[in-house]
Amino acid sequence: MHTVVSDVIADVVAPSAAQVDRAGEFPRAAIEALAKAGLLGLTSSVEVGGGGQGLRAAAEVITELATACGSTAMITLMHYSATAALEAHGPAEVRQDIAAGRYLAMLAFSEAGSRSHFWAPLSTAEADGGEIRLDARKSFVTAAGEADGYVWSSRPLSGDGPMTLWLVPRDAAGLTVSGSYDGLGLRANASSPMAAEGVRVPADAMLGTDGDGLDIALATVLPTFLVLNAACSLGVIEALAAKAHEHLAKTNLAHLGQRLADQLPARSSYARIRTRADQTRAFLNDTLAALESGREDAMLRVLQVKAVAAEAAVEIGDEVMRLCGGSALRRDLGIERHFRDALAARVMAPTTEALHDFVGRVSFGLPLLDGGAS
Template identity: 55%
Template sequence: MPSYLDALEKALPVITEHALAVDKEARFPKESLAALREAGLMGLISSTDVGGLGQGLRAAGEVIERIARECGSTAMVLCMHYCGAAVIEKHGSTESRKKASGEELSTLAFSEAGSRSHFWAPVSSATADGDDVVLDAHKSWVTSAENAATYVWSSQPLSAEGASTIWLVPRAAKGIAIKGPFEGLGLRGNDSSPVTAEKVRIPKANMLGEDGGGFGVMMETVLPIFNVMNAACTIGLMEGAVQRTIAHVSGTRYKHLDSALADLPTIRNYVARMRNKADMARTLWQDTIAAAEAGRADTMLRVLQVKATAGETATEVLDLAMRVCGGAAFRRDVGVERYFRDTRAGGIMAPTTDVLYDFIGKAVCGMDLF
């Protein structure tokens, strides 16, 4: 077993122990994040020269998928951290790369009140002032808003042509305000809140990539890791739900018939459909990772497909789980309703499922995405 999975085994009992309370109380999974940090997994994709484990998409996906089977909120917080860390790793200073590899939790601050899920078109501003930049923004959703140490932040360019520029913004910067708390349907512990910036001053050196080069950073670095990690999260949630459903139907009995729920052909049929759908999404996910690793020509198509497919499949699988587990699911006894709520996030996180369908349609018809 790879050493990062060994390390994860140590953190999993803590994540499992707190998962129900994180959901019920809509509280940030602090204990789980501490366990992941202790296990060295915050730096999983950071280079070894800055103290990370130097792993890639496959390892990060495996870790997130496994965590999501227990706690969707923890998995999503880690997913957003890996996305932020990937940008910092590629474009940040050695100091910021070191911090992102363990000490500092990161996240993405792309969605805005003005451009909503169209993350590629920020309307917020960045104004040069000597060696500094002054940021003003209404970010509509930031995972780990209160708990992150840094935001990987989009704005309009300073002076260059282009759709956007990316910045490393400290959570502690003067003028940052969190408009929480988060009260979500699912992933209730992920601390996703609106964040505003009012005359936030940061050094110009905090630019990640080129001025006006944000679109390239988003498409080349963020989109592949975000879509594959978001799918990992959704696939792990599906797996958690499938396993709980199987345990429920196998263990629940009708005394007067002396049989289990699983003895009903209708129930077995639904469980089979759940298994098939979940496995089909997982197979596409694994092929997407293989495509990225091999630099295959269809990598971008797979990256677009995998998030849309995982999100859509999860809503179907969780609908079946709720149906199969009946009243026990409605009453929360089996625990599948938490997965039912958590899986709804995958499809509405940008790029949303409908935007991805539009992109996939354009890609297969030989049209430009933008």
């Protein structure tokens, strides 16, 4: 698998990364190459023709992708997160299409009214003549208008619980991309608002049962999303660390007859970067090990890992920018692109602040979310 990912990165992802970032252009060629290589179906079950791989393999793919293009990594991790819900509750034909690389799936949780509080949708779902009518204003949907289908949250029809999940196809009448994305980082991930105005889906588009959407999100989607977000931050960290190492090794102080790497302050700065990167990788690996073994602290690690990696990425990015000086501002070197991408994870729902609250709640035996949801 490593060779397959490396080939896709070398042939397609890396050569186009700077251009799609600069233009804010969806990396279609990269996603198509991932699909052709079987990587979009990596986590689909073998029963539907997929790779049957687990979260560790997905994390390895995301980390490698993020070393080259954060946007491509983010799109892929969102696809894996949506696939987790569809593998558990989606229709067989969609699962088969995902496994074959014919279907790109995304999450559509964040909303204009509740922002990063994904557990409190304001979207409505109403039974209407044997169909379901959906109305919503989603605030950020990765690959908006580009994906084939969206795992969509709404208030329940009538069931208990705060939300219900649906599979909404991209060509549903009334579904629109209602704005553009011109972001600081992850500029090519097409994270745009979407609106549903009288979108009608069949009743069997419901994923799971009415009102159980939050339970599905917490048990199935959230672990995948948080772990793979950490993997994405780790990939960005490794890209920044590699750039710093190259700069120190190759930049000469001619008047002293030394490289920057021969200077103690520069070496110490790089040592901090390398150590923090290795700490982040170790925490991610421990989280995966906890999940794989069913360790008692597995959920605590899952709630911690995105915050740990996101904050490390920002701090390392800042250190690399200062260490490399004016060279870091040059777009052709790629340092500033990775630094901008590093900033995204800490404000992506659940934000670092929300995750710290979750960790505190779990630590003190409190309900995970306000309102008693657990």
